[in-house]
Amino acid sequence: MDPWKSRLVDHSDEDGLTPLDTLDPRALDDFDGLLRAMARTSFGGRRLGEAADVLEAMIRDPDCRVVLTLSGAMTVAKMNLLIAEMIERGWVHAVVSTGALMTHGLVELAGMRHYKARPDVDDAALFERGYNRVYDTYELEANLNRLGEVVGRHIWPRLPPTFSSADVLRVFGGWLDERSPGARGPVAEAYRRGVPIFVPAFTDSEMGLEVCTAALTAHMRAQGCDRSDAMEALQVGFDPYRDLVHYTRFVAKAPKLGIFTIGGGVPRNWAQQAPPFLDCLTEALGDDGPRSRFSYGVRICPEPVHWGGLSGCSYSEGVSWGKFAPPAEGGRYAEVHADATTVWPLLVAGVAQRLAKS
16 A cells, blocks of 8 residues: 555554543542553553553562562651561562661651751751751751661660671561560661561661771670771671572572562662573583573653663663563563652552552
């Protein structure tokens, strides 16, 4: 057919195109209905609706073990209970996070508060008043000092001679559960559910600094030495390779893997490194060891690929590294380019309603 005439013919049925629908707010009864309707629209709305479908499939797959990776100031932004809810519902089987995010979450779990920032106050004045600004929110220096006291008095004495970040968070969760049974928050809920929390860049956080401070002060008291001598001689028992091996065992045992990511950063890339690590082991040992790939993925992150903050870039690029199964082999992925605080609550609430209906 003449291509100019072919353009005038409706080929949508023969080409198998999916029709879109106008979103009618009067037809919506709940968050699930809104997400289903958004999946039949365009742009960011469609991406979020499709992310709900992938998250649902990931959760419903009985063989899938899901890793939640977290970066950004999500606990300062008061998203703590979203994390706890996903763990409590059994949607998440391991967590990989920044240390700062877990630290700020522990502040809230320990009964302290964050505050709305005032735009009319200079940052130098904030320093003098003991307010640490995280974009539009304050974390009090007094909060962090109180958390440091908890680490020194209650957490450090319970740690084994050699420990990982997952050990620290597990011990912290146990202490919280003893102090406030039933308290809701990421670390407490993870402890009760047996979900490990890994912090690969542990020393890049207030919590990591407080653990080292506790180690130094304990060494100074025991040896009767000063700070300089303690820093010269101290051997802290923190071993990040315990985290790597612990997490890799989890990945190797999982029949199928899914990943739910907020932001990017070290947590996302570290979580995705386990399949290549297993490949390295198999090649080095020359055996038929396990090989794993992620089969599901949902990410909420506002950054485009070329800024580099995605730490592993698109899921399609991850396929080339052997981290993700290609769609042709059943891989299902969704990426939502948005501020997580605006869409994450909707996604969790909507999928929870969807599962409750079935």
